Amino acid sequence: MTDQIAAPVTTDPNSIAAAIDVLKQKFPDAVSDDTRQGYSGIIVDKNKLVDVATTMRDELGFDLLSSATAVDYLGIADELEMVYHAYRTSGGPALLFKAKTERENAAIPSLIGVWPGADFQEREAWDLYGIQFPGHPNLRRILLWEGFAGHPMRKDWKEPYYEEEHKPFESRWPSGHVYRVEELSPYGKNVQYPDDMDVSQWLGVSDQGVNEPVYESMGLGVDIQHISDGEELATDRLIVNLGPQHPSTHGVFRMVVTMNGETIEALEPVMGYLHRNHEQIGERNTYIQNIPFTDRLDYISSMGNNQGYVQAIEQLLSLGNRYQPPTYRAEVIRVLMVELNRIVNHFWALGFLLNDLGAFFTPMLYALEAREKILDFFEATAGARLLYNYMRFGGVNKDLPERIHSVANLVNDQVRDFNTMDYLTTLISEELPRAIEEFNYYLTGNEILKARMVGVGVLPADVAVATSCTGPLLRGSGVAYDIRRAEPYSIYPELDFDVAVRYNGDIFDRYMVRLDEMSESVRILKQILPRLEATQGESIIAGTPQYAVRVPIGEAYGRVENPKGELGYYVVSAGDSKGTQNPWRYHVRAPSFINLTALGIMAKGNKIADVVAILGSIDIVLGETDR
Amino acid sequence: MYGLGILKGLGVTLKHFVNTYVEDIRLGSGKFLGTAFEHRQGVDSRGLYTVEYPDEKIAVPERFRFVPFLVVEDDDHPDRPGHDWCTSCGICAKVCPPQCIWIVRGTDAATGRPKPEPEAFYIDIDICMNCGFCAEFCPFDAIKMDHDYELATYDRTTTNIHDKEKLSKPFSYWKTIAPTTAYEEMVARGGWEHTDIIKERKKADAAAAKAAAAAAPKVGDSQTTVPPLAADVAAQDRADAVQAVAPVAEAIAAADAPEAAAAPVVDEEAAKAERLRKREAAMARKHAKKDGE
Numbered sequence: 001m002t003d004q005i006a007a008p009v010t011t012d013p014n015s016i017a018a019a020i021d022v023l024k025q026k027f028p029d030a031v032s033d034d035t036r037q038g039y040s041g042i043i044v045d046k047n048k049l050v051d052v053a054t055t056m057r058d059e060l061g062f063d064l065l066s067s068a069t070a071v072d073y074l075g076i077a078d079e080l081e082m083v084y085h086a087y088r089t090s091g092g093p094a095l096l097f098k099a100k101t102e103r104e105n106a107a108i109p110s111l112i113g114v115w116p117g118a119d120f121q122e123r124e125a126w127d128l129y130g131i132q133f134p135g136h137p138n139l140r141r142i143l144l145w146e147g148f149a150g151h152p153m154r155k156d157w158k159e160p161y162y163e164e165e166h167k168p169f170e171s172r173w174p175s176g177h178v179y180r181v182e183e184l185s186p187y188g189k190n191v192q193y194p195d196d197m198d199v200s201q202w203l204g205v206s207d208q209g210v211n212e213p214v215y216e217s218m219g220l221g222v223d224i225q226h227i228s229d230g231e232e233l234a235t236d237r238l239i240v241n242l243g244p245q246h247p248s249t250h251g252v253f254r255m256v257v258t259m260n261g262e263t264i265e266a267l268e269p270v271m272g273y274l275h276r277n278h279e280q281i282g283e284r285n286t287y288i289q290n291i292p293f294t295d296r297l298d299y300i301s302s303m304g305n306n307q308g309y310v311q312a313i314e315q316l317l318s319l320g321n322r323y324q325p326p327t328y329r330a331e332v333i334r335v336l337m338v339e340l341n342r343i344v345n346h347f348w349a350l351g352f353l354l355n356d357l358g359a360f361f362t363p364m365l366y367a368l369e370a371r372e373k374i375l376d377f378f379e380a381t382a383g384a385r386l387l388y389n390y391m392r393f394g395g396v397n398k399d400l401p402e403r404i405h406s407v408a409n410l411v412n413d414q415v416r417d418f419n420t421m422d423y424l425t426t427l428i429s430e431e432l433p434r435a436i437e438e439f440n441y442y443l444t445g446n447e448i449l450k451a452r453m454v455g456v457g458v459l460p461a462d463v464a465v466a467t468s469c470t471g472p473l474l475r476g477s478g479v480a481y482d483i484r485r486a487e488p489y490s491i492y493p494e495l496d497f498d499v500a501v502r503y504n505g506d507i508f509d510r511y512m513v514r515l516d517e518m519s520e521s522v523r524i525l526k527q528i529l530p531r532l533e534a535t536q537g538e539s540i541i542a543g544t545p546q547y548a549v550r551v552p553i554g555e556a557y558g559r560v561e562n563p564k565g566e567l568g569y570y571v572v573s574a575g576d577s578k579g580t581q582n583p584w585r586y587h588v589r590a591p592s593f594i595n596l597t598a599l600g601i602m603a604k605g606n607k608i609a610d611v612v613a614i615l616g617s618i619d620i621v622l623g624e625t626d627r
Numbered sequence: 628m629y630g631l632g633i634l635k636g637l638g639v640t641l642k643h644f645v646n647t648y649v650e651d652i653r654l655g656s657g658k659f660l661g662t663a664f665e666h667r668q669g670v671d672s673r674g675l676y677t678v679e680y681p682d683e684k685i686a687v688p689e690r691f692r693f694v695p696f697l698v699v700e701d702d703d704h705p706d707r708p709g710h711d712w713c714t715s716c717g718i719c720a721k722v723c724p725p726q727c728i729w730i731v732r733g734t735d736a737a738t739g740r741p742k743p744e745p746e747a748f749y750i751d752i753d754i755c756m757n758c759g760f761c762a763e764f765c766p767f768d769a770i771k772m773d774h775d776y777e778l779a780t781y782d783r784t785t786t787n788i789h790d791k792e793k794l795s796k797p798f799s800y801w802k803t804i805a806p807t808t809a810y811e812e813m814v815a816r817g818g819w820e821h822t823d824i825i826k827e828r829k830k831a832d833a834a835a836a837k838a839a840a841a842a843a844p845k846v847g848d849s850q851t852t853v854p855p856l857a858a859d860v861a862a863q864d865r866a867d868a869v870q871a872v873a874p875v876a877e878a879i880a881a882a883d884a885p886e887a888a889a890a891p892v893v894d895e896e897a898a899k900a901e902r903l904r905k906r907e908a909a910m911a912r913k914h915a916k917k918d919g920e
Contacts, residue, residue: 167724167726168720168721168722168726171729172717172723172726172728172729172730173715173717173720173721173728173729174715174717174730174731174732174741175731175732176720176728176729176730176731176747176749178729178747178751178788180751180753180784181754288722288760289723289724291758292724292756292758292760293724296756362640366639366643373670376668376670379691380688380690381690382690383688383690383691383692383759383772384691384692384757387757387758389758389759389760398690401689401690401807402807404688405688405689406685406686406688406689406691407686407689407803407804407805409686409687409774409775409803409804410684410686410774410775411681411684412681412682412683412684413684413686414664414668414678414683414685414686415686416664416665416668416669416685416686417665418669423670426670426671427670430671431670431671438639442635442636442639442640443636444632445631445632445635445636446632446635447629447630447631447632447633448633449632450632544903545763547718547721547722547760547764548721548722
């Protein structure tokens with residue numbers, strides 16, 4: 001398994017170009033450069049796609065397929081395009097490749113045989129764009145249900161509340177006529193089913209199993225009650241639905257578990273209950289309007305979401321000639337925020353993992369106690385505790401306040417007043433290390449927890465890489481892959497920190513990776529404090545903030561190491577050669593979503609009671625999974 | 628020894644429990660007087676402490692954002708009590724991510740041309756996502772994010788579209804809930820008044836100065852003494868305003884005497900910010916004009 005991770009790789013900065021050369025030599029007819037303005041990477045003939053991808057993985061060492069998504073170029077090229085970003089886990093930039101298909105009967109060979117991590121992403125592309133993937137063993141809708149008519153991300157699809165192609169909507173000003181959306185499109189009357197569907201006959205993913213082979217083959221008929229009434233403790237095969245309304249699923253998430261007795265034979269995640277087509281909303285929005293929407297993806301670590309998005313747009317802006325990079329102080333504040341947010345996220349994740357393991361709410365509350373102090377700082381700086389909307393193109397919204405203080409406004413208001421830098425210094429150099437150390441002392445040695453965590457839900461390194469896992473999940477399996485080091489952004493190159501890695505790939509190691517990472521974040525924050533002092537009073541944003549940003553055409557993939565894994569934004573600006581006000585394509589590569597690919601693999605062979613803990617150790621947020 | 632880890636953990640739980648009472652003893656009667664609140668909600672507090680909502684509430688920090696409100700002049704404003712600060716330029720409606728702002732631009736009944744105040748202004752607070760873009764990009768400081776988060780109602784369908792009447796709050800309210808921010812904005816505008824008033828005053832000042840300059844050579848004219856006096860007063864006001872720059876509380880006190888504080892602050896940065904703001908306002912007007920056609 002290690003030979004795949006440690007593939008022979010040159011750290012030559014031209015290695016992407018070198019890799020492209022190799023591919024061109026090997027597949028002279030199938031590989032060509034993407035020469036469109038602002039685009040990069042290669043275009044691969046879809047008939048040769050699997051061969052080219054295999055070469056990339058086996059000969060060139062691109063073992064991690066980070067992102068696979070579709071773009072609809074209706075009106076520009078009238079074709080659909082799959083865009084893939086493949087990386088080496090040893091670090092370095094992406095090998096970006098694309099395959100094109102016509103819009104009617106769209107089909108592109110599946111890459112699931114090369115990178116199993118393409119599984120969910122290809123299902124998503126089928127679901128939202130209607131691209132078939134021959135070779136995919138389980139190509140069903142993933143975010144929407146089977147009764148959904150059409151493929152909503154296609155540019156010619158209109159939603160029930162459709163008003164206009166882009167915001168701002170004309171009806172708001174200068175002669176606004178106010179109405180409630182429900183009045184325009186009453187509840188229950190805005191649903192369309194596919195022509196060939198009879199909704200009354202529809203069976204969900206778990207019900208299908210009930211009617212078909214499993215039970216009948218056992219001669220038990222279809223009555224689940226009858227099965228559980230059996231007299232002996234024979235190991236019957238059962239299908240159990242965990243969720244969508246289940247406290248362990250951290251939201252509305254369902255696991256269809258096929259069990260032999262208590263042992264799991266197969267687990268299929270079912271998601272999409274919180275789906276709101278975030279990406280389509282993003283394509284209606286102007287560039288700046290997307291920032292608060294990104295907050296609502298992974299709402300436990302919104303700062304990181306903001307950062308990934310603004311970095312993607314800054315990449316696009318840098319294609320123009322008026323681009324000003326973020327100021328140094330802005331970068332310092334961004335790193336301060338995301339690292340504090342990482343601690344918040346890991347406290348939250350560990351607290352809930354402990355909840356899932358049965359240490360009900362006491363550890364959770366101690367974790368929240370520490371988190372609360374960080375949120376107080378966020379609230380005073382960004383104006384919100386959870387959905388910050390803090391970063392802007394070229395910097396951040398507001399500088400740190402001089403004092404964290406409040407003014408009594410409501411009845412019974414109690415005021416507080418702290419000096420911000422004193423508060424931060426105490427927080428970073430005393431309180432957070434103390435809280436992390438206490439958490440460690442409190443729980444890590446606990447025998448019950450060890451019995452529940454050690455050796456459970458093992459994910460081997462090669463499987464973790466193949467299934468495109470990122471973040472603590474991947475690092476818990478022994479792959480030291482952290483984007484802050486693998487492809488550094490912001491001011492991370494000048495900061496001194498280690499990538500937390502553990503090697504056994506079980507729940508305990510994922511737990512330890514998160515604890516280690518919190519300590520590393522504190523280490524980073526301690527280096528941030530003097531930088532904050534030194535840049536006091538400097539500009540926090542490059543240029544003047546604008547509400548209508550024009551973005552040069554091209555494509556960009558901004559990715560950050562979010563607490564849950566690699567968060568990437570693939571943004572395309574297309575349509576108007578002078579620059580656009582709305583993204584043509586806005587895709588979120590959500591770590592919570594793609595990390596779930598490995599859930600079934602990890603759960604297999606474990607007991608049903610461990611599923612809850614395994615899911616907790618992945619640390620998902622449904623706002624991001626379902627988008 | 629098996630079980631040692633569990634015992635260690637229980638020790639931590641016990642420590643948290645005991646700490647609560649240690650802190651109570653340490654803070655003495657402050658616990659009952661409410662003076663301990665700040666410490667217990669501070670960064671280095673220990674033990675457990677519950678804020679007993681609604682008998683106690685943590686006052687929100689200044690930058691806290693909840694649904695927006697519209698700034699109007701105070702009731703005791705000398706020139707235009709209750710007048711909107713909003714000029715219905717529409718930037719807030721355009722930048723709003725969920726598009727929850729509807730504005731009807733006012734028209735002059737006599738000429739039928741657009742006038743810079745809104746006839747109607749609606750915000751659907753069910754849709755509002757509290758991002759604060761409207762306040763951030765408003766060139767006239769006319770829309771601000773509120774601090775009042777207690778908006779629960781029994782029926783969202785009838786109460787949650789806020790109209791202009793419900794949205795409007797006096798400028799003094801904004802100064803109360805966000806003194807520092809209001810002060811920074813005052814510096815940027817060049818005075819506590821609305822940008823338009825400041826501009827008019829400046830124009831009047833300039834005209835007065837011009838008149839004074841024109842009148843000055845005429846020695847012996849009984850009128851000549853008057854304009855310099857006025858200029859002196861203005862200079863004095865300016866000095867007052869500059870003095871009030873340092874502590875926020877004083878600045879607010881100065882603001883209660885509108886004439887005194889209305890004078891522009893002579894400060895390079897403020898002037899720069901003012902220029903910027905002016906340009907933005909001009910752009911907004913230009914857009915408004917363009918969109919109106």
